[in-house]
Amino acid sequence: MGHVVAEPFRIKSVEPVRKISAEARRAALEAAGYNTFLLRSEDVYIDLLTDSGTTAMSDRQWAGLLLGDEAYAGSRNFYHLEEAVRDVYGFRHVVPTHQGRGAENILSRILIEPGDFIPGNMYFTTTRLHQELNGGTFRDVIVDEAHDSQCDAPFKGNVDLGKLQALVDEVGADRIPYICLAVTVNLAGGQPVSMANLRDVKALAARHGIRVFFDATRCVENAYFIQKREEGYAGRTIAEILREMMSYADGCTMSGKKDCLVNIGGFLAMNDESLYVKACEWVVVFEGMPSYGGLAGRDMEAMAIGIRESVDQDTIAYRVEQVRYLGDRLIEAGVPVVRPIGGHAVFLDALRFLPHLSQDEFPAQALAARLYLDAGVRAMERGIISAGRDANGANRHPKLELVRLTIPRRVYTYAHMDVVADSVIRLYEDRASIPGLRFTYEPPVLRFFTSRFEPVPRG
Numbered sequence: 001m002g003h004v005v006a007e008p009f010r011i012k013s014v015e016p017v018r019k020i021s022a023e024a025r026r027a028a029l030e031a032a033g034y035n036t037f038l039l040r041s042e043d044v045y046i047d048l049l050t051d052s053g054t055t056a057m058s059d060r061q062w063a064g065l066l067l068g069d070e071a072y073a074g075s076r077n078f079y080h081l082e083e084a085v086r087d088v089y090g091f092r093h094v095v096p097t098h099q100g101r102g103a104e105n106i107l108s109r110i111l112i113e114p115g116d117f118i119p120g121n122m123y124f125t126t127t128r129l130h131q132e133l134n135g136g137t138f139r140d141v142i143v144d145e146a147h148d149s150q151c152d153a154p155f156k157g158n159v160d161l162g163k164l165q166a167l168v169d170e171v172g173a174d175r176i177p178y179i180c181l182a183v184t185v186n187l188a189g190g191q192p193v194s195m196a197n198l199r200d201v202k203a204l205a206a207r208h209g210i211r212v213f214f215d216a217t218r219c220v221e222n223a224y225f226i227q228k229r230e231e232g233y234a235g236r237t238i239a240e241i242l243r244e245m246m247s248y249a250d251g252c253t254m255s256g257k258k259d260c261l262v263n264i265g266g267f268l269a270m271n272d273e274s275l276y277v278k279a280c281e282w283v284v285v286f287e288g289m290p291s292y293g294g295l296a297g298r299d300m301e302a303m304a305i306g307i308r309e310s311v312d313q314d315t316i317a318y319r320v321e322q323v324r325y326l327g328d329r330l331i332e333a334g335v336p337v338v339r340p341i342g343g344h345a346v347f348l349d350a351l352r353f354l355p356h357l358s359q360d361e362f363p364a365q366a367l368a369a370r371l372y373l374d375a376g377v378r379a380m381e382r383g384i385i386s387a388g389r390d391a392n393g394a395n396r397h398p399k400l401e402l403v404r405l406t407i408p409r410r411v412y413t414y415a416h417m418d419v420v421a422d423s424v425i426r427l428y429e430d431r432a433s434i435p436g437l438r439f440t441y442e443p444p445v446l447r448f449f450t451s452r453f454e455p456v457p458r459g
Helices: 021-030 059-065 076-088 099-109 126-131 163-169 197-210 219-231 238-245 274-284 299-308 314-332 363-375 414-430
Strands: 093-097 117-120 136-142 178-182 212-215 251-255 266-270 345-347 380-382 402-406 437-441 452-455
Touching: 021 363, 059 299, 076 093, 076 266, 076 299, 093 099, 099 126, 099 212, 099 251, 099 266, 099 274, 099 402, 117 163, 163 197, 178 197, 197 212, 197 238, 197 299, 219 238, 219 266, 219 314, 266 299, 299 314, 314 345, 314 414, 363 380, 363 402, 363 414, 363 437, 363 452
Parallel strands: 117 136, 117 178, 178 212, 212 251
Antiparallel strands: 093 266, 251 266, 345 402, 380 402, 437 452
């Protein structure tokens, strides 16, 4: 069994949860069209759908909510947020947004022109959509190891420099407005990028006059993996490692709902003042004034506090090691998961878990649905449904077909992880009984959020 790292906090407020009956879970799942996104929260026992906005805030953050300056412009909480971003990440300018996809939208609009190509270390759903809506084409330049769930390489989020250079040679540097570098890589299983690779990507980009922007949503987790896995960083603090990471970027998009430890909010940060001016022009259109960007003053205050709390060694160590505990339990039982275990979630390899289903029978969606039916645990599909359709309308078939068991920060105990592990192990032992799914409703974009399904009868 995995090593237990005790919680670096005391609990002084609790939220009751309940486990409804198996019959009630079946009715709820059918009403939701076998899509875990469409389940009612009150019908979920352990909610591992996402770590986005599901954090338990600290006492200091809750106290900060009472210090909200709700002025329409020039809120003092904005300046607290700006100071935190400058101190912790090192970027000069910050534009608040309601969440990370708001920052993605603005960045795409100010930098991408039709016909551009945006290389990245594996796609992310909303990021790629914003790039495509603005006329860009995503190109995956991640190392090949990232597409192999059983490869145990320590930095599977790394950019393949050969692939990146080949794209520059193919389309020309002037058609690449920026490199989009995720730290960590969500759809690869929460896999980190090494400091050496960040440094090399920045050097290659600089030679060609190409900007580098991080998707910094889980950057603190990435810093922790560098500290534990990369030579020369064991004696460095998380704050020091994070600051060096950010020095290799021209800016970042941030969903504050993850590593910034808040329930809502995000930002776009950069060093270039001319880009900042353009971002301020667009944030007024889509979000709000540049000094609040769709957020209340109190939410900016909570995020400013959360940014500083996030780089505490004990906080990030507990967060990552709790995820590892769940992963280790499943590995010990022979359950196929993405290796090594990432920083925010354990990813079940649905193709290996359900070998009797083809990818077109949506095995990850089917497994997530059955997990809820078995134990009231809500998880998320990250496979063919999330990948969507290409420009010709055909399903994209990613090499990874995964179920993401995403651990909210400071919310669940190790006992909850044991409940989840026991359920997954039961399902693996009875995996042949799990049927595939087919669409009954499919929206045109980001279909994983609102699609509906029904089981495929097996004859």
